[in-house]
Amino acid sequence: MSAGAGVSAPRSAPARGGGWPTRPLLRLLSPGGRHGLSIMIYHRVLAAPDPLFPGEIDREAFAIQLGLLKSSFNVLALEDAVRLMREGRLPPRAACITFDDGYADNAVEALPILQRFGLSATFFVATGFLDGGRMWNDTVIELVRKAPAARGALFDARTAGLGMLPLDGADARRAAIGALIGHLKYLPMEQRLAMVERLAGEADYDLAQDLMMSSAQVRQLHAAGMGIGAHTVNHPILAAIPARQAGDEIAAGKQWLETLTGAPVPLFAYPNGKPNTDYRAEHVGIVRELGFEGAVSTAWGGRAADLYQLPRFTPWDLSGPRFQLRLAANLARRADMADPSAT
Numbered sequence: 001m002s003a004g005a006g007v008s009a010p011r012s013a014p015a016r017g018g019g020w021p022t023r024p025l026l027r028l029l030s031p032g033g034r035h036g037l038s039i040m041i042y043h044r045v046l047a048a049p050d051p052l053f054p055g056e057i058d059r060e061a062f063a064i065q066l067g068l069l070k071s072s073f074n075v076l077a078l079e080d081a082v083r084l085m086r087e088g089r090l091p092p093r094a095a096c097i098t099f100d101d102g103y104a105d106n107a108v109e110a111l112p113i114l115q116r117f118g119l120s121a122t123f124f125v126a127t128g129f130l131d132g133g134r135m136w137n138d139t140v141i142e143l144v145r146k147a148p149a150a151r152g153a154l155f156d157a158r159t160a161g162l163g164m165l166p167l168d169g170a171d172a173r174r175a176a177i178g179a180l181i182g183h184l185k186y187l188p189m190e191q192r193l194a195m196v197e198r199l200a201g202e203a204d205y206d207l208a209q210d211l212m213m214s215s216a217q218v219r220q221l222h223a224a225g226m227g228i229g230a231h232t233v234n235h236p237i238l239a240a241i242p243a244r245q246a247g248d249e250i251a252a253g254k255q256w257l258e259t260l261t262g263a264p265v266p267l268f269a270y271p272n273g274k275p276n277t278d279y280r281a282e283h284v285g286i287v288r289e290l291g292f293e294g295a296v297s298t299a300w301g302g303r304a305a306d307l308y309q310l311p312r313f314t315p316w317d318l319s320g321p322r323f324q325l326r327l328a329a330n331l332a333r334r335a336d337m338a339d340p341s342a343t
């Protein structure tokens with residue numbers, strides 16, 4: 001999940017309506033459309049469904065999605081797609097797979113599935129969280145997830161000014177996480193991080209230390225032929241910090257990954273990634289000046305021709321129970337029979 005500063009409610013809040021996109025719908029939803037570039041965003045791929053966030057993608061859903069992607073698009077490495085775009089040689093229905101933030105499950109769960117399908121992806125890693133770090137929103141999720149119900153089923157959020165939050169059942173825990181994140185994300189970064197630290201300090205139970213990749217896992221992805229992209233060090237909202245600091249964050253993340261992999265890091269993903277909200281034109285200029293060859297936002301639409309603000313999308317944010325995925329995959333297959341443009 002994107003975090004560090006302006007994260008919204010948990011990404012996998014209860015299904016936001018809709019279901020699995022059919023193949024024609026998927027193409028329609030893709031900002032690139034038939035003649036452009038469609039870039040998918042992922043964050044995590046779980047080993048098994050998470051009862052707290054049933055909408056979160058697990059490895060079974062991921063495999064279904066890759067199958068659908070592979071049958072519907074020309075899936076390319078983002079680095080290649082950027083080069084082909086620059087040369088005006090992008091194939092029709094081009095698509096790329098990207099992951100943001102650097103979760104360990106990307107290497108453990110997603111990599112073997114990508115390899116099974118023979119597909120390449122680019123992993124945008126915020127380097128400050130490598131080797132045991134945790135993004136602030138994940139700390140909040142962990143705090144509430146692991147809070148023992150035996151305590152009267154309340155989470156003590158008085159430190160954050162939110163009183164005692166009920167923890168009775170998954171819905172209540174989800175609501176508590178949403179309330180905490182919704183409140184904390186509007187605080188200035190230092191204050192937010194200090195408050196999350198204090199909440200974590202008050203907890204007398206262990207929080208996961210292995211949510212994010214190790215340096216070895218970044219090297220493993222790179223050695224497997226996957227793309228490694230820069231995503232700053234601390235995942236700040238660039239628009240919320242001084243330009244000089246933003247430049248340092250972008251440059252240091254790039255350099256860190258280049259040292260780690262021994263290879264150039266030509267691509268960048270803006271943290272949180274909303275144009276004119278999370279980053280501005282000056283940051284696009286910085287990315288260009290630092291020698292990147294392309295960058296991705298989290299805008300759905302946008303100017304697809306701007307190599308330094310390539311739009312991305314998450315059609316399966318709408319996911320529901322897994323049987324729905326299977327049903328929709330079947331529907332997609334049937335729809336394709338009636339779709340003359342399908343190849």
Ligand SMILES: [Zn+2]
Pocket residue numbers: 001002003100101231235270271272
């Ligand atoms: Zn991010």
